[in-house]
Amino acid sequence: LMWPRSPPNHKEWQGSGTTAHFGDIVLGRCYTYTQIVRPELRDKDCQKIQEAFLKSFLSKDPCDATEQDYQPLIELANQTIPCNKTVFWSKTKELAHQYTRVQQALFTLENTLLGYIADDLSWCGDSGSSEINYQSCPTRRDNCSSNPVSVFWNTVSKRFAEDACGVVHVVLNGSLNEAFDRRSTFGRVEIHNLHPKKVRTLQAWVMHDIGGVRSDSCSSSSIRDLKSIISERNITFTCQNNYRPVRFLQCV
Numbered sequence: 001l002m003w004p005r006s007p008p009n010h011k012e013w014q015g016s017g018t019t020a021h022f023g024d025i026v027l028g029r030c031y032t033y034t035q036i037v038r039p040e041l042r043d044k045d046c047q048k049i050q051e052a053f054l055k056s057f058l059s060k061d062p063c064d065a066t067e068q069d070y071q072p073l074i075e076l077a078n079q080t081i082p083c084n085k086t087v088f089w090s091k092t093k094e095l096a097h098q099y100t101r102v103q104q105a106l107f108t109l110e111n112t113l114l115g116y117i118a119d120d121l122s123w124c125g126d127s128g129s130s131e132i133n134y135q136s137c138p139t140r141r142d143n144c145s146s147n148p149v150s151v152f153w154n155t156v157s158k159r160f161a162e163d164a165c166g167v168v169h170v171v172l173n174g175s176l177n178e179a180f181d182r183r184s185t186f187g188r189v190e191i192h193n194l195h196p197k198k199v200r201t202l203q204a205w206v207m208h209d210i211g212g213v214r215s216d217s218c219s220s221s222s223i224r225d226l227k228s229i230i231s232e233r234n235i236t237f238t239c240q241n242n243y244r245p246v247r248f249l250q251c252v
């Protein structure tokens, strides 16, 4: 006779456990987004979205998450982002979000329903139990790159890039040694999933910390790498240092 294994009360993994009240936060954020932030999505079924999110990882091996696990959730939460309004970012999360808070027609991934729901949350389950693991979740340090959180962001980032059209933007951090990092989600996933038939131009904004070092800029080698990857994909690349409308936000 096999009893379901009860969740371990010790730390099984190195990462922090599922965010406390995960299910309630998902439901609450879903209602906030669909009723208040983007009421044009008021007909989305947040109960179903919460259920699909939980089902995507509960009772599953947290080192064997797959894109398919998230397909039902992605379909329930699907949303059209208008052309010319997509903003990617890499190592500039706060600044990119400050900018889209002012320019409300623009969307980072976290300004879409799924990104809004999941931002800064942690979650995982266990194949031997139907419970949420609030104690610990696996990370790459556990030799577990296919954990539910990483696979989620890879999957939704890929989808966000595939759906982009027209002129798309990226906010990069010019105060780092490499403003463009091939190993980041932007470098690994997003740029490779832009559709050349839909995306005309990638416009990079390389922002420097005010008063800080000016390490990398549009003429640096990492940005030249980005330009060549984009150009090979038959998408036009443009780059601006310290794009003025974003620059103002760094002063407030």
Ligand code: 2NF
Residues within 6 Å of the ligand: 087, 088, 089, 090, 091, 092, 093, 108, 109, 110, 115, 119, 120, 149, 150, 151, 153, 154, 157, 183, 184, 185, 186, 187, 190
């Ligand atoms: O947490 C998010 N909101 C998130 C996570 C990963 C990717 C958002 N994204 C999307 C955004 F839409 C951006 O366009 O990808 C782009 C940013 O990712 P990036 O990797 O290019 O930028 P970083 O500043 O290096 O990372 C952003 C955050 O995501 C985490 C990382 O620790 C940081 O907190 N992150 C990056 N890759 C992974 C991964 N594979 C990751 N967390 C888990 N698994």
